Amino acid sequence: MNTPTSLHARHLLCMLTMLLSLTLGGCAVFTPPRAYTSEAEVLAERGQPSARWPNPDGSTVLEFSTQPYGTTCLMVEVDASGAVRRQWNALAEDNLARVKPGMTQDEVRRLLGQYRSVQRFALSGEEVWDWNIPKESIDLIATNFNVHFVDGKVVRTSRTHEYPRDGWVMRLSRGGGYWVGPWGPYWHPRWGYLYPHPFWGWGW
Incomplete structure (x- = not known):
């Protein structure tokens, strides 16, 4: 027989399970991309960038925007030889x-x-x-x-x-x-x- 107390406890457990699922799902969405080592590797996985930004020292920043529907913009800086120097999310806080x-x-x-x-x-x-x-x-x-x-x-x-x-x-x-x-x-x-x-x- 289900008492009001047991029903309340079951309801609370169900809500907590749903909240945990949403939290874990949200974490998966915001997992950062793996670290790249070369421009060729980036292009093979990401395709052509939405823009290329040249720097005075000969390096280039490759932009991979996900707008208008996504919420990230991956920037990858490569040197003149094509080696990756660094990468970051341009829409991070x-x-x-x-x-x-x-x-x-x-x-x-x-x-x-x-x-x-x-x-x-x-x-x-x-x-x-x-x-x-x-x-x-x-x-x-x-x-x-x-x-x-x-x-x-x-x-x-x-x-x-x-x-x-x-x-x-x-x-x-x-x-x-x-x-x-x-x-x-x-x-x-x-x-x-x-x-x-x-x-x-x-x-x-």
Whole structure:
């Protein structure tokens, strides 16, 4: 006979098992790629890069972006002989933190790799590039890292967190953040006037 206490315990055990499965599954998704030793090895496994970035010393950075649907961008630096010097994920948190006000679009493009999409907003004068990055919560549909440009220079960065069903987008911005839902208008943190939400229409 199942008592209320035993039923509660079974339910709790089931929930914990499901949570553990999700956690382990998430760990598998973010397993870093194996270390490569040569450009030929990288190309054989990854195919042609989405971009090649030459360096003054003769080395080259190979970019392997997974946008618009993925959440990583593998960068592999090879020397003039084709030997791999280092490799990294351009969309890792420490690399995202390197985006600073005043950087040019070319500098950001090279730092973070191919962006997912670009939006232009006449009222704010901003051009916004965004990248899919790993979701910051299992409750989210997506998390986007956004870089805001005015006249081709970075003015700030922000993140967009998209939740399922209810249509709300929570937007956090460094250097003048704001919280929003899908309805405007919103107070612009820099120019000080009201304008429509820049990501109106996404995911609804």
